[in-house]
Amino acid sequence: MDMTSRELVIAALEFRSPERIPRQLWVLPWAERTWPAELSAIRKKYPDDIVQSPGFLTEPLMTSGDEYAPGVYVDEWGCRFESRQAGIIGEVKEPRIAAWSDLDGLRLPQERLSVDVRKVDDFCAASGAFVHARTVVRPFELLQFLRGPENLYVDLAERPDGLFRLIEKIHRFFLEELELWASTDVDALFFADDWGSQNSLLISPVLWRELFKPLYRDYAEVAHRHGKYIFMHSDGHIAAIYPDIIEIGVDALNSQLFCMDVKELGRRFAGQITFWGEVDRQRLLPYGSPADVGAAVKIAKEALFRNGGVIAQCEFGIGARPENVAAVFETWDGLA
Amino acid sequence: MLKEMQEALIAGKKADVESLVDQALAAGLPAARILNEGLIPGMERLGVLFKNNEVFIPEVLVAARAMNAGLGKLEPHLAAAGVKPRGIVVIGTVKGDLHDIGKNLVAMMLRGNGYKIVDLGVDVLPEKYLEAAKANGAGAIALSALLTTTMVQMKNVVDAVEASGLGIPVVIGGAPVTRDYANQIRARGFAPDAASAVEEIGRLIAA
Numbered sequence: 001m002d003m004t005s006r007e008l009v010i011a012a013l014e015f016r017s018p019e020r021i022p023r024q025l026w027v028l029p030w031a032e033r034t035w036p037a038e039l040s041a042i043r044k045k046y047p048d049d050i051v052q053s054p055g056f057l058t059e060p061l062m063t064s065g066d067e068y069a070p071g072v073y074v075d076e077w078g079c080r081f082e083s084r085q086a087g088i089i090g091e092v093k094e095p096r097i098a099a100w101s102d103l104d105g106l107r108l109p110q111e112r113l114s115v116d117v118r119k120v121d122d123f124c125a126a127s128g129a130f131v132h133a134r135t136v137v138r139p140f141e142l143l144q145f146l147r148g149p150e151n152l153y154v155d156l157a158e159r160p161d162g163l164f165r166l167i168e169k170i171h172r173f174f175l176e177e178l179e180l181w182a183s184t185d186v187d188a189l190f191f192a193d194d195w196g197s198q199n200s201l202l203i204s205p206v207l208w209r210e211l212f213k214p215l216y217r218d219y220a221e222v223a224h225r226h227g228k229y230i231f232m233h234s235d236g237h238i239a240a241i242y243p244d245i246i247e248i249g250v251d252a253l254n255s256q257l258f259c260m261d262v263k264e265l266g267r268r269f270a271g272q273i274t275f276w277g278e279v280d281r282q283r284l285l286p287y288g289s290p291a292d293v294g295a296a297v298k299i300a301k302e303a304l305f306r307n308g309g310v311i312a313q314c315e316f317g318i319g320a321r322p323e324n325v326a327a328v329f330e331t332w333d334g335l336a
Numbered sequence: 337m338l339k340e341m342q343e344a345l346i347a348g349k350k351a352d353v354e355s356l357v358d359q360a361l362a363a364g365l366p367a368a369r370i371l372n373e374g375l376i377p378g379m380e381r382l383g384v385l386f387k388n389n390e391v392f393i394p395e396v397l398v399a400a401r402a403m404n405a406g407l408g409k410l411e412p413h414l415a416a417a418g419v420k421p422r423g424i425v426v427i428g429t430v431k432g433d434l435h436d437i438g439k440n441l442v443a444m445m446l447r448g449n450g451y452k453i454v455d456l457g458v459d460v461l462p463e464k465y466l467e468a469a470k471a472n473g474a475g476a477i478a479l480s481a482l483l484t485t486t487m488v489q490m491k492n493v494v495d496a497v498e499a500s501g502l503g504i505p506v507v508i509g510g511a512p513v514t515r516d517y518a519n520q521i522r523a524r525g526f527a528p529d530a531a532s533a534v535e536e537i538g539r540l541i542a543a
Contacts, residue, residue: 091434157394200389319484
């Protein structure tokens with residue numbers, strides 16, 4: 001095989017018949033702790049074609065606690081997460097911005113912008129893989145963390161001025177972060193927000209288009225202006241906004257394919273965007289068999305592959321069986 | 337006036353709902369009629385809209401707030417008239433799980449549909465559900481879980497309820513939960529969303 005990992009990913013993104021479906025495994029700390037030997041074997045046999053650059057921050061983030069340990073973790077925005085389970089992130093129980101008067105005191109985590117660009121570029125030069133920026137751009141989730149989920153949903157219905165001031169503040173920061181990473185040699189920028197429940201969007205598509213689509217359009221514009229690809233992640237049933245995501249120019253979308261109708265997604269959108277995974281991590285990976293997983297991958301290939309447009313991504317997360325995770329990559333490799 | 341109340345409720349206009357309840361009471365309408373022909377049909381219609389993806393979480397939350405405001409006005413009159421709730425439901429997110437927005441949505445929709453809710457919060461031990469159900473004479477227990485690792489706690493609650501001989505249904509829901517899983521752990525009810533939870537609990541309590 002002649003293509004490097006980076007070339008494989010780019011060929012997939014541009015529908016130019018990659019020699020093999022490029023792959024990427026996402027690993028939650030739970031899996032590291034529960035299946036260390038099995039995970040190591042999977043990583044060795046199926047190395048990632050996409051990697052994320054280290055942050056290379058010259059100033060430490062002002063956080064406290066362990067994000068993935070039971071107890072309290074405070075992130076760089078001052079959001080306080082509580083968790084009862086090792087290996088997964090907790091829930092915000094006390095909003096940082098309980099009242100709009102708290103907004104003026106919101107400290108932006110400027111340390112996120114202290115990226116050592118030379119080190120990032122050196123990392124990219126030394127890596128044969130397709131490199132993602134270490135951005136944590138997630139406006140909707142951050143709004144939920146800062147306001148608390150229920151407050152935010154009510155805000156979205158009642159639309160107080162404070163909501164728009166808050167969105168503007170965090171959006172400007174995210175744009176600055178993306179511009180910075182776009183000035184490095186990474187191949188792609190990345191943003192994420194979970195927009196779906198099991199069977200629909202969390203907010204109306206109309207509201208999404210009005211308030212959030214413009215933010216994402218800006219992120220895509222930054223990436224493309226700098227010659228980078230733009231990747232997006234959203235959990236849940238998001239079929240209603242797939243056309244919008246394609247329209248704003250997202251190159252690759254990580255979504256819960258099996259929460260939706262994979263064949264219908266393929267019929268409507270294959271060839272227009274790259275499906276960056278995944279395989280059902282709520283049911284198949286924890287409760288299915290390797291044969292079930294293999295069958296699901298074959299369905300995805302048939303529905304979504306158009307001389308590319310697919311990345312074999314899955315998440316080794318809570319409850320997933322290592323033999324099922326291995327089956328994801330084994331099947332994709334066999335289908336190439 | 338009651339039709340107008342329904343529309344104000346669905347639109348989440350809290351002040352309008354309060355005002356219309358006041359007007360209805362002042363006009364001499366019985367509190368039970370205001371509840372059963374004004375507020376509850378409004379919430380039922382909202383539930384249908386939610387199931388059909390015509391309204392979403394923000395609209396449901398503001399409608400629930402409007403409903404609670406209206407109920408606040410009505411409750412003293414309902415109590416004075418001896419009007420009882422449709423049923424009593426104990427609800428909580430299972431042990432080890434701190435996620436509560438799904439559980440809160442179900443609780444709000446149930447309250448808005450005339451049920452009394454005993455909300456135990458999050459990270460609830462199996463025995464707490466049982467204690468609360470006994471203490472409050474509950475007609476059903478509703479369990480929520482977001483994580484595949486915590487939904488296994490649902491079986492412990494179902495087992496505890498079975499062992500107690502209480503005989504009330506347990507209804508489960510949450511992102512990873514399926515009808516198959518409900519059958520597997522012998523939970524009598526399953527709901528894929530908050531509106532369905534109201535229907536499922538209503539069906540089981542009436543059975």
